[in-house]
Amino acid sequence: MPELPEVEVVRRGLDEHVVGRTITKVDVFHPRAIRRHVPGAIDFASRLTGRTVLASDRRGKYMWVGLDSQEALIAHLGMSGQLLVQPVGAPDETHLRVRLRFADGGPELRFVDQRTFGGLSLAELTEVDGTTLPVPVAHIARDPLDPKFDVGKVIAAIRRRHTEIKRALLDQNLVSGIGNIYADEALWRAKLHGTRPTDKLSRAKVTELLAAATQVMREALGQGGTSFDALYVNVNGQSGYFDRSLAVYGQEGLPCARCGRPIRREPFMNRSSYSCPRCQRRV
Numbered sequence: 001m002p003e004l005p006e007v008e009v010v011r012r013g014l015d016e017h018v019v020g021r022t023i024t025k026v027d028v029f030h031p032r033a034i035r036r037h038v039p040g041a042i043d044f045a046s047r048l049t050g051r052t053v054l055a056s057d058r059r060g061k062y063m064w065v066g067l068d069s070q071e072a073l074i075a076h077l078g079m080s081g082q083l084l085v086q087p088v089g090a091p092d093e094t095h096l097r098v099r100l101r102f103a104d105g106g107p108e109l110r111f112v113d114q115r116t117f118g119g120l121s122l123a124e125l126t127e128v129d130g131t132t133l134p135v136p137v138a139h140i141a142r143d144p145l146d147p148k149f150d151v152g153k154v155i156a157a158i159r160r161r162h163t164e165i166k167r168a169l170l171d172q173n174l175v176s177g178i179g180n181i182y183a184d185e186a187l188w189r190a191k192l193h194g195t196r197p198t199d200k201l202s203r204a205k206v207t208e209l210l211a212a213a214t215q216v217m218r219e220a221l222g223q224g225g226t227s228f229d230a231l232y233v234n235v236n237g238q239s240g241y242f243d244r245s246l247a248v249y250g251q252e253g254l255p256c257a258r259c260g261r262p263i264r265r266e267p268f269m270n271r272s273s274y275s276c277p278r279c280q281r282r283v
């Protein structure tokens with residue numbers, strides 16, 4: 001599932017290719033792709049048609065573009081969603097769900113999604129803590145790459161929780177944008193096992209962990225994100241290559257880069273956690 005770096009790579013593509021353009025035609029090919037837009041496909045298309053894209057933005061794993069109608073077009077990539085910029089007339093992708101055409105006759109924006117867990121929706125904007133956000137995103141906490149991210153406040157909130165540290169890292173109401181991949185990488189860098197209780201961790205250790213999470217996501221962003229499967233691509237259809245730099249995620253049985261012990265995999269919330277048995281003790 002795309003996490004902050006992957007979503008940010010796609011947002012940058014939207015910023016480059018879509019901002020400033022006026023939408024002239026909207027085709028919805030699969031109702032599931034706009035299921036979060038409750039009024040349906042006809043309403044979705046009519047509210048987008050004629051609108052100009054003013055800016056792009058992101059919080060955590062949510063991205064959107066602001067429109068001159070004071071609404072936002074939100075894109076969720078879900079498990080396998082892609083936003084692709086394609087020349088007019090390029091053959092339709094097998095899993096093409098929504099197509100936007102523009103007044104300048106230039107490249108189209110296509111939402112392609114094999115598993116259709118992702119989708120597009122239109123939403124009103126609201127202001128939260130001095131930042132304008134689409135209403136469905138209003139509850140999502142600031143992410144570590146947000147200039148207004150208040151690290152002291154987040155550290156205090158994590159230490160007040162009675163939970164396991166990995167669960168706290170994945171809680172989008174505490175800190176957003178971190179998913180399974182970057183949580184495991186950050187925990188390895190900070191030499192913490194994910195089941196360690198948050199209320200027993202020192203302030204210094206939580207500080208180190210958040211710094212590690214921020215650093216690993218910045219590095220991933222610099223490499224175009226992690227291609228956790230073949231479906232994650234930027235708007236030009238290219239995949240990232242941070243998977244080559246992963247220390248633990250998906251590395252079961254391979255030697256730890258720090259101590260050489262084989263990386264272990266443990267079940268975690270219907271998925272897996274990866275860690276080093278020596279560097280990351282349970283207690």
Ligand SMILES: [Zn+2]
Pocket residue numbers: 256257258259260261276277278279280
């Ligand atoms: Zn190790």
